[in-house]
Amino acid sequence: MTAIQAFTTPEKYIIEQITEMLRNTDAIDDYVRVDETHLSLLILAESISRYPSILQDQHLGQNRRTVDTLVQNLCSHPNLNLVLNTPTKAVLGRGFTIAKINFFLLVSYLCSDNEGLCMMLDEIQDIITHNVFSMMTEDVFISIVSDDSIEYETRIEAGYFLTKIWENRIYKGIEEISPVLNNLWKNRLNFIPAYGTLAGISEIATFCSRSNPEWNRFIEDDDFTDDTLESLREYLMGLSHEEMLLVQDYMEKNSIISFNRDNISGMLGRDKSYAMINYDDPREMYHFYSRRKENAEFRKKSRIKGPSKTIEEYLVCYMIRRGMIRHNGV
Numbered sequence: 001m002t003a004i005q006a007f008t009t010p011e012k013y014i015i016e017q018i019t020e021m022l023r024n025t026d027a028i029d030d031y032v033r034v035d036e037t038h039l040s041l042l043i044l045a046e047s048i049s050r051y052p053s054i055l056q057d058q059h060l061g062q063n064r065r066t067v068d069t070l071v072q073n074l075c076s077h078p079n080l081n082l083v084l085n086t087p088t089k090a091v092l093g094r095g096f097t098i099a100k101i102n103f104f105l106l107v108s109y110l111c112s113d114n115e116g117l118c119m120m121l122d123e124i125q126d127i128i129t130h131n132v133f134s135m136m137t138e139d140v141f142i143s144i145v146s147d148d149s150i151e152y153e154t155r156i157e158a159g160y161f162l163t164k165i166w167e168n169r170i171y172k173g174i175e176e177i178s179p180v181l182n183n184l185w186k187n188r189l190n191f192i193p194a195y196g197t198l199a200g201i202s203e204i205a206t207f208c209s210r211s212n213p214e215w216n217r218f219i220e221d222d223d224f225t226d227d228t229l230e231s232l233r234e235y236l237m238g239l240s241h242e243e244m245l246l247v248q249d250y251m252e253k254n255s256i257i258s259f260n261r262d263n264i265s266g267m268l269g270r271d272k273s274y275a276m277i278n279y280d281d282p283r284e285m286y287h288f289y290s291r292r293k294e295n296a297e298f299r300k301k302s303r304i305k306g307p308s309k310t311i312e313e314y315l316v317c318y319m320i321r322r323g324m325i326r327h328n329g330v
Helices: 009-023 028-049 067-076 088-113 115-146 152-168 177-190 201-210 214-220 226-237 241-253 261-268 283-302 311-321
Strands: 058-060 063-065
Touching (some): 009 028, 009 115, 028 088, 063 067, 067 152, 088 152, 115 152, 115 283, 152 311, 177 311
């Protein structure tokens, strides 16, 4: 039996500190709720760990399944519905990650209401962000594995990374991706686009100068196509490809040179597709990715112009192709 890791060391420390503080106050109801939810997560993790290891060989009668056959099956049928073809341990593990996120959100709400606990709020937000990021990364690898427009070798490599996430439920073996994608998101939050011609050239140059050095190499790489550029423009501008075309057309018809982002809803006649409700909520990172992914998939299926992948997918494919990340066995 291969146990999933229920909590990391920083997560265990926060839980110990929070429960100790609550135990020593009059907030007995809050203490009981946190303690019982924590216990439920431990029991859930133990139950998931009882399922067969995804990385080890399994035999049932004449049938034999290995991690190699699992990855090959996922990549050989790109239109396969992964929901019904994913190992049970992986499906339950994803639910466990969501349960963890909700647990630490609960803890963060208590911290916001309790002056004595406020000092830990930043650490808790970091933990929530890490778990949301892990879930989003899983989705990025699923998208790559499922995309038959990507070369088979890249999808196979992505498949092995995916099995590691499924097996451990802690973001292991892909440490090189974490700083690049995390840096991408943090810079996105602090980035204020200049809505001029919407070409995005100056915005991209500014963004790259503030980001991980790997971004400059990525943009200069031969794999950085016009489609990749459009995907990055969506990310930086916070507008879908279609919305940027509408705004650009509006500007040309009305001889407008530039405007600020507060005018965009008026131009579109509605809120923009990628509007963020709460910039301080780490879940916005996942919502932002999901909305862009849905639009990209629709364009691909409908064969219409615009980016057919998210910038996260383009970046991870680039890192795999250039040998910057390798699964190195399982």
